[in-house]
Amino acid sequence: MSGHEHHISSDKLLLGVGGALLLLTIVTVGVHYLALPSPWSIIVAMIVAVFKGTLVALFFMNLYWDEKFNLMILISAFVFLALLVLLTLIDTLFREIPVPSF
Amino acid sequence: MANKTSTHAHPKHLYHHFIDSEQQFSAAKMGMWIFLGTEILMFGGLFAAYIIYRAWYPELFTMASHELNTIWGAVNTVVLIGSSLTVAMAIKSAQLNQKRNIAINLGITIALACVFMVIKYFEYTHKFHLGIYPGEFYTFDGIEHPKANIFFSLYYLMTGLHGIHVTIGIGLMSWLLWRSLKGDYDSEYYTPVEITGLYWHLVDIIWIFLFPLFYLID
Numbered sequence A: 001m002s003g004h005e006h007h008i009s010s011d012k013l014l015l016g017v018g019g020a021l022l023l024l025t026i027v028t029v030g031v032h033y034l035a036l037p038s039p040w041s042i043i044v045a046m047i048v049a050v051f052k053g054t055l056v057a058l059f060f061m062n063l064y065w066d067e068k069f070n071l072m073i074l075i076s077a078f079v080f081l082a083l084l085v086l087l088t089l090i091d092t093l094f095r096e097i098p099v100p101s102f
Numbered sequence B: 001m002a003n004k005t006s007t008h009a010h011p012k013h014l015y016h017h018f019i020d021s022e023q024q025f026s027a028a029k030m031g032m033w034i035f036l037g038t039e040i041l042m043f044g045g046l047f048a049a050y051i052i053y054r055a056w057y058p059e060l061f062t063m064a065s066h067e068l069n070t071i072w073g074a075v076n077t078v079v080l081i082g083s084s085l086t087v088a089m090a091i092k093s094a095q096l097n098q099k100r101n102i103a104i105n106l107g108i109t110i111a112l113a114c115v116f117m118v119i120k121y122f123e124y125t126h127k128f129h130l131g132i133y134p135g136e137f138y139t140f141d142g143i144e145h146p147k148a149n150i151f152f153s154l155y156y157l158m159t160g161l162h163g164i165h166v167t168i169g170i171g172l173m174s175w176l177l178w179r180s181l182k183g184d185y186d187s188e189y190y191t192p193v194e195i196t197g198l199y200w201h202l203v204d205i206i207w208i209f210l211f212p213l214f215y216l217i218d
Helices: A011-034 A038-060 A068-092 B021-056 B058-065 B070-095 B099-130 B148-181 B191-215
Strands: none
Touching: A011 A038, A011 B070, A011 B191, A038 B070, A038 B191, A068 B021, B021 B058, B021 B148, B021 B191, B058 B148, B070 B099, B070 B148, B070 B191, B099 B148, B099 B191, B148 B191
16 A cells, blocks of 8 residues: 555546557558468457556556556466366377367 | 534445455455356356367368458457557546546447447357358358368357357446436445456456457468
């Protein structure tokens, strides 16, 4: 509980972050129309999405200035999501008959 | 209001089991973050399903994605980013005691959220006309793949759950707008604006991921 002051974002910062998100949206759509070879298209799209999501979390959701505990809650949610995905993929990627009938 | 002398020592919004407004604000925010953690895990189950099916049928995702309109998906991304910006502006207005700007920014947020849902409505109805329904109701024959319905089951589940969240968000924002017009929020107390804002930003982040995963496959 570090005092009574809440962080107040300036218009400049908020508009800057909004502008960056808009720019990154244009970039990701532009890259889509470039039709990069197979793995790179999704890699670039996901890097841009993670970057956009991080901007929103840090500066719109104020995690950058907030108590670190809230950041820990967010990160732990993603850690458990990664566990879910990885443990499931260990099964589904290495089956004898890879694709099920459903 | 009736008892002016006690308002300073004990503000109207402060519940008796909190030490002060600051502690109440932090507790509310932490509670919201824990809820958002559960939201990530709820959507996470669907994202996990998406990853598994995309690993199984990579060619299906490429083919089926062409039925989605990239431009409308991009427009909706911009609309949601704009609405996140106005929510952040509403919170800043509350912190600076600019009561009228809280209502204006919340109003713009609601309008943008409605634009998002209207675009989603036209996207959905266009697909329904083609016979693109989820699961066993799928009757479209424009995609040469026996499992084409799986892509659209995931599409409807994930964008549908997201759309429900946007709709709930519109309801919450309308309630905030009504209360801000009554003058309930100022720099001393704006907790509901802050934590609804957190919810709204998460809904925005989820769309930031849904957009490339469904619309930007080539």
